Structure formats: structure tokens, C-alpha cells
Amino acid sequence: MSKDRLIIFDTTLRDGEQSPGASMTRDEKIRIAKMLEQMRVDVIEAGFPIASPDDFEAVKAIAQIVRESTVCGLARALDKDIERAAEAIKPAASGRIHTFIATSPIHMQNKLRMEPDAVVEQAIYAVKKARNYTDDVEFSCEDAGRSEFEFLCRIIEQAIKAGARTINIPDTVGYQIPHVFGDMVGRLIQTIPNADQAIFSVHCHNDLGLAVGNSLAAVMQGARQVECTINGLGERAGNASLEEVVMAIRTRPDVFPVETRIVTQHIVPTSRLVSGVTGFVVQPNKAIVGANAFAHESGIHQDGVLKHRETYEIMRAQDVGWSDNKIVLGKHSGRNALKTRLQELGIELATEEALNAAFSRFKDLADRKHDIYDEDLRILVLETEAHQATDTYELVSSSVCSATGETPNALVVLKVQGQELSAEAQGSGPVDAVYSAIRAITKETADLQLYSVNAITSGTDAQGEVTVRLEKAGRMVHGHGADTDIVIASAKAYVDALNKLVTQDEREHPQHSV
Ligand code: KIV
Ligand code: ZN
Numbered sequence: 001m002s003k004d005r006l007i008i009f010d011t012t013l014r015d016g017e018q019s020p021g022a023s024m025t026r027d028e029k030i031r032i033a034k035m036l037e038q039m040r041v042d043v044i045e046a047g048f049p050i051a052s053p054d055d056f057e058a059v060k061a062i063a064q065i066v067r068e069s070t071v072c073g074l075a076r077a078l079d080k081d082i083e084r085a086a087e088a089i090k091p092a093a094s095g096r097i098h099t100f101i102a103t104s105p106i107h108m109q110n111k112l113r114m115e116p117d118a119v120v121e122q123a124i125y126a127v128k129k130a131r132n133y134t135d136d137v138e139f140s141c142e143d144a145g146r147s148e149f150e151f152l153c154r155i156i157e158q159a160i161k162a163g164a165r166t167i168n169i170p171d172t173v174g175y176q177i178p179h180v181f182g183d184m185v186g187r188l189i190q191t192i193p194n195a196d197q198a199i200f201s202v203h204c205h206n207d208l209g210l211a212v213g214n215s216l217a218a219v220m221q222g223a224r225q226v227e228c229t230i231n232g233l234g235e236r237a238g239n240a241s242l243e244e245v246v247m248a249i250r251t252r253p254d255v256f257p258v259e260t261r262i263v264t265q266h267i268v269p270t271s272r273l274v275s276g277v278t279g280f281v282v283q284p285n286k287a288i289v290g291a292n293a294f295a296h297e298s299g300i301h302q303d304g305v306l307k308h309r310e311t312y313e314i315m316r317a318q319d320v321g322w323s324d325n326k327i328v329l330g331k332h333s334g335r336n337a338l339k340t341r342l343q344e345l346g347i348e349l350a351t352e353e354a355l356n357a358a359f360s361r362f363k364d365l366a367d368r369k370h371d372i373y374d375e376d377l378r379i380l381v382l383e384t385e386a387h388q389a390t391d392t393y394e395l396v397s398s399s400v401c402s403a404t405g406e407t408p409n410a411l412v413v414l415k416v417q418g419q420e421l422s423a424e425a426q427g428s429g430p431v432d433a434v435y436s437a438i439r440a441i442t443k444e445t446a447d448l449q450l451y452s453v454n455a456i457t458s459g460t461d462a463q464g465e466v467t468v469r470l471e472k473a474g475r476m477v478h479g480h481g482a483d484t485d486i487v488i489a490s491a492k493a494y495v496d497a498l499n500k501l502v503t504q505d506e507r508e509h510p511q512h513s514v
Helices: 026-038 053-065 079-089 105-112 116-131 149-162 178-191 211-220 242-251 264-278 299-307 335-344 352-368 374-386 430-442 486-503
Strands: 007-010 043-047 070-076 095-102 137-142 166-171 199-204 225-228 393-401 409-416 419-426 447-455 464-472 475-483
Touching: 007 199, 007 242, 026 043, 026 053, 026 264, 026 374, 043 053, 053 070, 053 079, 070 079, 070 116, 079 095, 079 116, 095 105, 095 116, 095 166, 105 116, 116 137, 116 149, 137 149, 149 166, 149 178, 166 178, 166 211, 166 225, 178 199, 178 211, 199 211, 211 225, 211 242, 225 242, 242 264, 264 374, 264 475, 335 352, 335 374, 352 374, 374 475, 393 430, 393 486, 409 430, 419 430, 430 486, 447 486, 464 486, 475 486
Parallel strands: 007 043, 007 225, 043 070, 070 095, 095 137, 137 166, 166 199, 199 225
Antiparallel strands: 393 409, 409 419, 447 464, 464 475
């Protein structure tokens, strides 16, 4: 039996970025968008262009670069939002405007302060306006999960008449329960007279831990687009997780009447990238992408898996992109070996200079680390790409004296706009001492909100990947650094965050009132 296609609409760069503390720079968004494109996500919601100049530029840059996925910009049902979104997606090979207005009584009365008739008029106006710029217009009924069924039927019928090709039913506050939500979406599709002229989509939040269940229930009742995010990132408790939705559909073809075009082998690398960029560590027992998702601890399970994998495994780890940690390169590997392995991993470096820079970092790492794994290469490329010639601060060297019973003492040298400056400082531990020395040079007063270290691979010679989050006057940035020496990785991460703090813009919240 032939199956319908389920459109995978990824909103990691928009709703995902709305998670407190998950803000991303333009370059980080571009890197993630390229991975999503390689994964063959159908629609990438790249941002909310009216929110800030930086958001606008990020959506525009992604629209210029991405060719194989539709690039979407979010807009409230307002002229200025729609015009800005249209401008941002203009360079896209395939561009979508996603406009929304709240439809629940509680939102219409208390947030919009609009009568239902006016909300319908505004929705019609917004969809028609968006259609002047692109044929691909999506309309969302914000807080549909708490909206009245008759009102949803009315506004959706009008939005389709006005030209919306996709109708999205968001459970904005994560209030829904799978069988109730599935039933509601099915009834909307059955009841609205012109429902066959649009694709019905769902967008579920995870406040009750039901976002994936609600999305899949809606798919069973006719939804043909699911909005989701990598690692389930998103407002509050997050959105439906892309990897869980996709793998449920792939693992249970006997249940779901749909298929996706997702190349599932890209799931784990993309999850790692998003986690690294945002500083949101993936919990070890997270389905599909958690470190323990395919680890068997109990003897009975291990014995079963060794005898016959399927006794305890319903998916293959390799199918979602877990690498088997085999040694891929070493000290004697040349530039071509690096290039070939990167290509096998689907990583294209944009220029020869970028390859040269990556190779020089690779040689440096291979001098200190005997076996280089795929995960080391991915981090190495990220670091190469993240390093900008225009960076204000550059770490030249960092040394720490730390001994039992002694107060650690650090000496740090930074290049600040081309000039070398050094400072010495003490701290309660080696990282604290290095950070004090960096602060003494830069005079930065940003608040350190998060510091986390993760081993990139196993073994005591593994690189440590450090993520820090800094906050200053309401602005938040993440910095990353990797090194076999975690104190140096820590220094790199701090300097990376400070560089971003110097450049990053602020953004507006998409669900602020119209
Ligand atoms: O949760 C929500 O309602 C949204 C809309 C903007 C689609 O994110
Ligand atoms: Zn949302």
C-alpha cells in the first residue's frame, strides 16, 4: 500500500531558540540549517525576522544557502511582520511565510483584546497579504488546543479561502491529551468544507510530556505535517522531538499510514550540534539521542543482544547516526585523508583556506591525542568554522599552577584587537583562576550562568568539550571550546562567549501580543 508523505517541519531555529538560554548566533543557525538540509527536513523555520536585525539576517542567509528544503519565516498577522518575513525569505529556492494569530477565548480576550470577528478579519487579511509574496503560506491558530471547535472551523475555512496552503493546529501550552487532540484534528479535517485544499499540520508543546504522543495521534487522524525540534528544544518544556516522531514512524510502519524523507543517519550528529550550540545537555536516557539510548547494562539484556540484537533493540544505533567510535585518523593521516573522511561524514568545508585551517587544528590535536574519532572531527570543524578573523579576543596561551593544598594560580595571554595582553590571577580551582585572569584582561562583567564539560569520546585522553553561558544586561550567549586539556577547553569556551557578547543582537519574543 502506498503511503502518504508526512512533511517534517523543523522549528529548532525559531521555537527552539525561544527556550530561555538557547539563543544562537547567525553562524550557528546557518550551521544547523545546513545539517537539517542534509537530513532532508522538508521545511526549516529559520526564525522570526521581525524579532531583531540578527534574526532577519539569519533567515535571509539561510534562505540564500539552503536549496533542498523550504525556508520559512514566522510573522504575526501584522503588516510589518509579514513584510519583514517576505523580505527575509526572498532569496529562497522555496520560501514560506508562516503567519499566526491567537484563537482561544483566553488569548483573544486577555492578550489580543479583540473580538472573535476581528480576529477572523485579521487572519484573512494576513493570509492574503502573505500570498502577495509567496504561494506557500501557512496559517496557525495560536492556542488551538484551548480554542472552541466551531470558531476554529470558521477561521480555518476563511484562512484556506484567503490562500493558506498549510493550516497549523498548535497546542501552544501543551494542554492536550493524545486521543482528544487526535480526535479534534480529525474532526476539523472532516468538518471544514474546504479542508481538502490545505495540508493540516500540528505543533505540540511538551508541558505534560505528551508532545510526541499528541503529534502522532494527529497523524493517525489525517495531519500530514508535524512541527518539531531537534532534542525537543523549545518554549518551556519544549516541542515535539523530531527524532522521536521520525523514528516512531519509521519503526512502526505497520501503524502509521505515512513516511518521511528524513535521512535518519544525520540525527545524532545534528542532535550533538544543537546541544553544543545551545549548551542544553541531552539527558542520558533521552530516546534516540541520549548517551544510554542504545546501552545495555543488565547482564540478561547484554546476553540477549549478543545472541540476537532484536531481543532488546527495536532500532539500530547506526541508523540514527551513532558512530561505533572506531579510530578514523591519526598522527600520520594527511590532508587528503582528512578531506575524504569529512566528506564521508557529509561535512563540506566551504573554501580551501577552511580546509587548511581544519588540517592545522587536526595536526595540533593529533600531536596530543593518539586516536582521532569522528566526533573529534566534527568538533574540530565546528571550532574552525566558529573562529572569525574579526574576533575581538584570541586565546594565545594559558598556564595554571595547581597542587594539593595550594591556591591555583593562572597566567593567561590574550590577543585583544591585535595586541597581546596578559594577566595573572588566583582562583578556587584552575578554571576559576583562568576565568579571573581573562576577566582581568577584558574587564568583562558578564554573569557566568552555565559551565558544563562533556567528554567527546571515551577514554582519559578524550577531548573535553566545554560550554559556557554568559549573560549581560539581558543578553545571553554561549561559548564552546574543546581540548584534551579541560582547563584550556574552558578558556577557549569563555573567550568564544566573550567574542559573541561583543557582537550579538537582542531579539523580540514571537508570542508577544499583536
Ligand atoms: O506554540 C505556538 O503556538 C507557536 C506558534 C507561533 C505556531 O509557536
Ligand atoms: Zn510553539
